[in-house]
Amino acid sequence: MTSELDIFVGNTTLIDEDVYRLWLDGYSVGDAVALRVRSGILEQTGATAAVLQSDTMDHYRTFHMLERLLHAPPKLLHQLIYQIPPSRQALLIERYYAFDEAFVREVLGKKLSKGTKKDLDDISTKTGITLKSCRRQFDNFKRVFKVVEEMRGSLVDNVQQHFLLSDRLARDYAAIVFFANNRFETGKKKLQYLSFGDFAFCAELMIQNWTLGAVDSQVDDMDMDLDKEFLQDLKELKVLVADKDLLDLHKSLVCTALRGKLGVFSEMEANFKVCGLIQLLSLGPLQPPVHCPTGQLCSCPGLTSRWRCCPPFARLTGGSLLLNTGELFN
Amino acid sequence: MPGKLKVKIVAGRHLPVMDRASDLTDAFVEVKFGNTTFKTDVYPKSLNPQWNSEWFKFEVDDEDLQDEPLQITVLDHDTYSANDAIGKVYIDIDPLLYSEAATVISGWFPIYDTIHGIRGEINVVVKVDLFNDLNRFRQSSCGVKFFCTTSIPKCYRAVIIHGFVEELVVNEDPEYQWIDRIRTPRASNEARQRLISLMSGELQRKIGLKVLEMRGNAVVGYLQCFDLEGESGLVVRAIGTACTLDKLSSPAAFLPACNSPSKEMKESPLVHPPSHGCRSTHNSPIHTATGSRLTQNFSVSVPTLIYTGMGSGSAGKEGGPFKALLRQQTQSALEQRGGSPHRFCRRREFPFFTLTAFPPGFLVHVGGVVSARSVKLLDRIHNPAFVGIMGNTRSYKLLDWNSFNSDEPETRDAWWAEIRQEIKSHAKALGCHAVVGYSESTSICEEVCILSASGTAAVLNPRFLQDGTVEGCLEQRLEENLPAGCGFCHIPYDELNMPFPAHLTYCYNCRKQKVPDVLFTTIDLPTDATVIGKGCLIQARLCRLKKKAQAEANATAISNLLPFMEYEVHTQLMNKLKLKGMNALFGLRIQITVGENMLMGLASATGVYLAALPTPGGIQIAGKTPNDGSYEQHISHMQKKINDTIAKNKELYEINPPEISEEIIGSPIPEPRQRSRLLRSQSESSDEVTELDLSHGKKDAFVLEIDDTDAMEDVHSLLTDVPPPSGFYSCNTEIMPGINNWTSEIQMFTSVRVIRLSSLNLTNHALNKNFNDLCENLLKSLYFKLRSMIPCCLCHVNFTVSLPEDELIQVTVTAVAITFDKNQALQTTKAHVEKSLQRASTDNEELLQFPLELCSDSLPSHPFPPAKEHLESASSNSGIPAAQRATSVDYSSFADRCSSWIELIKLKAQTIRRGSIKTTVTVEKTSPMGEGNFRNRSAAPCANSTVGVVKMTPLSFIPGAKITKYLGIINMFFIRETTSLREEGGVSGFLHAFIAEVFAMVRAHVAALGGNAVVSYIMKQCVFMENPNKNQAQCLINVSGDAVVFARESELEVVSTQQPAANCQPACTGGEVTT
Secondary structure, three states, X not given: OEEEEEEEEEOEOOOOHHHXXXXXXXXXXXXXXXXXXXXXXXXXXXXXXXXXXXHHHHHHHHHHHHHHHHOOHHHHHHOOOOEOOHHHHHHHHHHHHOOOHHHHHHHOOXXXXXXXXXXXXXXXXXXXXXXXXXXXXXXXXXXXXXXXXOOEOOHHHHHHHHHOOOHHHHHHHHHHHHHHHHOOOOOOHHHOOOOHHHHHHHHHHHHHHOEHXXXXXXXXXXXXXXXXXXXXXXXXXXXXXXXXXXXXXXXXHHHHHHOOOXXXXXXXXXXXXXXXXXXXXXXXXXXXXXXXXXXXXHHOOOOOOOOOOOOOHHHHOOOOOOOOHHHHHO | OEEEEEEEEEEEEOOOOOEOOOOEOOEEEEEEEOOEEEEOOOEXXXXXXXXXXXXXXEEEEHHHHHHOOEEEEEEEOOOOOOOEEEEEEEEOOHHHHOOOOOXXXXXXXXXXXXXXXEEEXXXXXXXXXXXXXXXXXXXXXXXXXXXXXXXXXXXXXXXEEEEEEEEEEEEOOHHHOHHHHOOOHHHHHHHHHHHHHHHHHHHHHHHHHHHHHOOOOEEEEEEEEEEEOHHHOEEEEEEEXXXXXXXXXXXXXXXXXXXXXXXXXXXXXXXXXXXXXXXXXXXXXXXXXEEEEOEOOOOOOOOOOOOOOOOOOOOOOOHHHHHHHHHHHHHHHHHHHHOOOHHHXXXXXXXXXXXXXXXXXXXXXXXXXXXXXXXXXXXXXXXXXXXOXXXXXXXXXXXXXXXXXXXXXXXXXXXXXXXXXXXXXXXXXXXXXXXEEEEEEXXXXXXXXXXXXXXXXXXXXXHHHOOOOOOOOOOOOHHHHOOOOOHHHOOOOOOOOOOOOOOEEEOOOOOOOEEEOOEEOOOOOOOOOOEEEEEEEEEEEEEEEOOOOOHHHHHHHHHHHHHHHHHHHHHHHHHHHHHOOOOEEEEEEEEEEEOOOEEEEEEEEEEEEEOOOOOOOOOEEEEOOOXXXXXXXHHHHHHHHHHHHHHHHHHHOOOOOOOOOOOOOOOOOOOHHHOOOOOHHHHHHOOOOOOOOOOOOOOOOOEEEEOOHHHHHHHHHHHHOOOXXXXXXXXXXXXXXXXXXEEXXXXXXXXXXXXXXXXXXXXXXXXXHHHHHHHHHHHHHHHXXXXXXXXXXXXXXXXXXXXXXXXXXXXXXEEEEEEEOOHHHHOOHHHHXXXXXXXXXXXXXXXXXXXXXXXXXXXXXXXXXXXXXXHHHHHHHOHHHHHHXXXXXXXXXXXHHHHHHHHHHHHHHHHOOOOHHHHHHHHHHHHHHXXXXXXXXXXXXXXXXXXXXXXXXXXXXOOOEEEEEXXXXXXXXXXEEEOOOOOOOHHHHHHHHHHHHHHHHHHHHHHHOOOOEEEEEEEEEEEEEEEHHHOEEEEEEEEEEEEEEEEEHHHHHHHHHOOHHHHHOOHHHHHHHOO
């Protein structure tokens, strides 16, 4: 007696969260059944392995059919074939677009091309994430990238609108898209210790301040591409990284100017490089001059008078992150 | 008389890419009704075209309106080659033809293609202007309402129940015509879909005419089936019960009508405390006949024991004359109707009712199950040479394929008439003049067809059957003598002239009349029946191998096997019933399926313990070789196991009847005189089978003799039926006896399994085991899948078996899981009555207020506009949650959201100061787009679902809700075919997707009618054929149900009592009713 066909279709589509997770994690039906058995579900429910197998198959089939719709989440909302309560739809989408920290660190800043996709098996072995799951995550990145690439308007909003992600996840995707578009290499040794969260934070600041959109909100690609002129200008700042003497000089100038004016002065002095970079990220081209506590900054050797303003870096000194972010631009 | 049909094509969405080069589609739409076709303009290069067409107007006969479906075809325009079809939508406009139902059909319909499945959606608006027709000779029957529900629909009252209506229409099956060899599968499938749509329209119209003739206005329990007879054609047949229904217009007078049955039971006026004046007798559980004779049915042998001498005194006591009176009245009522216009009198001679639940007082006594089967050979058809000779029959529309088969319906009619005649005579033998819970079915394999009919013989209260009785369910002259809780169990036949030997006792409830020891019926448990404990699903499963044979030899082989199968099925049922410690079966449905090399029997029923019937005896095991010591030991071990199981089951189903001292009952091993015999009737009812000693004869039915390993296995299999896990109950009736506190969560599902038997050494025994395992595993899987709903009950579990190929067995199950509240189970029934009375008194207000819940996204055809004061009162009294529920109307809450959104922005601005300017810009851009966008932001991105929830249930009610309107019958037939089976995920993937699509199309049609649920949903057919070698598969599905509008009781209560408890209103309910 062999089972030829075995299906269960509910008027409301049944979604088992645990099985969904196993499916997303790329386990085969067999592995998923084994994992479920190990979780003790048979004892809890008094079911047999055959029942579990059939149940898992069924869920996998459902997810497989839903996957097509998950590629364009608004479709999932408007389709008529699967009746799924809104909270479940949200869960399906959010989980589908969730990614592994380990994986995203591997591909962040790489071109989302076929070539990278071929390397996924290496990443899979390295990170211990199944190849299937790697593919899904990679394809998600690529899909989001393709959709929002040419779009006007805020990157985060676009992602959210077209993929119905939560705010947090949409921001993460915006960062991924931004890095992929600008091909910032994040795989360098010096940057290894930085987490995805750190990069996402940088990306957010850069999107806010450095992109074309920061200049004019009506251009295409406004959050994706950096302002070219600004990048040219930015090269000037390279001296601060490249030339240690200049950096020291800059530091002493800034410190002199700020001494006594800043509550967290000593911290700032200790982490000067960090502060400077955060400051840098917060700078934007053509920003209207604002009140600047360190007027001397502008008079630093090698810098043009454009670099006038200064962010409230006292607030940011708490973040001890971005020390080496400057490497990105080398 | 003409009517005007108006159609507007609004837009399409999610269309498939038809032009590979541009990745777009140039779509246009053809709207066809009858022979008239309109076209929209081509909307170039879009997957979401906005046609926004003019109103296409069709001026047509109402006859056509009833028969024809509206056919909408979406095509892709191609300049150089033929236009490609994207897909079709068939819309049955029947619901627009009766005044009370829907007034407009408007909504998104899935565009369906028989090869590709659903490909996008189309938005259509359909209206009908119908001119009043008073022509007496008209052929149309607009205005007759149809219900699939097998009880009087909620919110209607039965004035008169007229009786049985039936009709059948025959045509050649397009799939089996010569042209099919040259046309594409798509064309062939579409031809079939269209034909069946036409035929069911015609059938419905014809039945409607019969109803009008009877001066009824509705058909209840309408059941329409297709027989795909292959080469010999396609039969569409329908049966139903004609009624005159009155709409309960004022909600104050609701009475039982609109509540879920559990409540109804309490409210029904007939509930008086059990007992006084009754008499009694008994019945056999099943009265069956089986027989066959190739093309002609075996002769109908009227049982010798016809009820004689009505008041003969044997019925005992004062009940005797009364019973006689009843019977006379019933009979005269039934005959009277038969006497009207002569062309219908033949049909009216069948006092059958397809209803399974009845108005209080309707059912007086129940005799037992009557069934009849006959094996027929389908003859080859008609010579195509006749083409064109035949002229202008009304059915010319159906003859697109040039066939003429005018003889056919008569042949099929005659077949069914024979069977019905037999059923009628069986009922008579049981002292009954009517058959209730009546249904008909067929099983076809190649040229052999088994026709089956079954029902429950009953004595009815003639009051409902006579014209001119206006006092409906309130009046109760006759029943005054009848005890409510047990009256229906009392035997309707004469004690001394019993049609078969049976064991009778005095009713355990009233102690005045005789009752049988077991009662089998095909109906639902009467609401006033006194039941002890809970019920459970009981199934008997059986396979029999049969030699492959041709034509007559095959039919003979089958008809020889049938009596044995029936006999065994009943033995199994009886044993399992005893094992459960119960004494009555409701909703019994025995399905015999014929295959190439085997016959399958599957009987499902819900077992209960009726307080009026005696406690069942146990099961005793006896060995054939009593001298062997170890063997004896083994036997006693088995006996102990069985006794333990019975005890355990009694505990599980909470069966603890009050001890009754006068009778010796309760011992698990029956006293000889308590053992009953069943199935005697079988031998009397058919000539063919008389030579077989089918009754147990000298043996006792409940002594199982273990004389070989097979018998041993049988006992084992009895014991291996595992009860459902704790928290689960199952039944195949509408509701589970003993549970009455349903909560609102329901999940309807269909599950299909096909197994392949290993062809090696197939024995009856192995086959039985396989089949048994298949069913058991299927049930286990269901319990596992639905475990999150515990405590819950699977209701209306409907198993269908088919044998698509030699070694394949297919089992299809449709059921609904309903959750119930365990804690409330302790609630006394009295409190329940009070509560429901209270509710009844507030009904008036509730009804006015329910639109509030529904209107949050404007429902086009909504029955009532939202009442303004209520809106205000709701928002002011129940605070924010209520206001949020009515977002689209209540601007203050909108403002609330705005402000909270702005706060969110502020937060954002604080974290990234520079960015704040820019973000504000985006806010301005997005905010006009409405709240959908909003919700996106606030981390609940999916709350703006625009697809309304449509509930589906095989039950006639929705727990925790009131059905406020019936919108019309849904009756849909789909074919799906694939030539890329592997690519679509194999057979499972293919069928899974198809069933999901069928559900979607049903839901879309209901939503377009303005409804939010389908009740009495049934999947009547699911024919699946595969050819894995060719990578092909085909499936046909036929579903039906009643589209309704419902409103939640909880919502109504919350609003009307104006409790602050509105907060606990689950968020999902708000979403559920939006469209």
